[in-house]
Amino acid sequence: xxxxxxxxxxxxxxxxxxxxxxxxxxxxxxxxxxxxxxxxxxxxxxxxxxxxxxxxxxxxxxxxxxxxxxxxxxx
Numbered sequence: 820x821x822x823x824x825x826x827x828x829x830x831x832x833x834x835x836x837x838x839x840x841x842x843x844x845x846x847x848x849x850x851x852x853x854x855x856x857x858x859x860x861x862x863x864x865x866x867x868x869x870x871x872x873x874x875x876x877x878x879x880x881x882x883x884x885x886x887x888x889x890x891x892x893x894x
Contacts, residue, residue, distance in 0.1 A: 820891075821847075825884040827868045827877065843867055847888055860885045 821840040822831045830836040843864075850860050861881045868876040 820887055821884065824887045825864060825880050827872060827874055827880065848893070851888060851891070851893055857885050857889070860888060 821843060822837060825840065828839070830839055846863060847860065850863055855863075861878075864881045864884060865876045868874050868881075
């Protein structure tokens with residue numbers, strides 16, 4: 820899911836990298852389970868992109884990712 824909506828380093832077409840963002844899923848799900856706001860989720864992804872990857876964040880991709888995450892049933 821993250822590869823489709825977020826993909827800040829542009830590797831979605833490389834099959835060898837399909838698990839590249841897997842380490843970020845737990846944090847996002849944790850926020851969802853705590854009923855975090857959309858802005859809190861967006862900030863989580865912004866920090867990853869800006870602080871860990873040292874890239875500029877794509878706000879449209881982040882918004883699409885938050886929307887997609889909100890659509891995942893957690894119960």
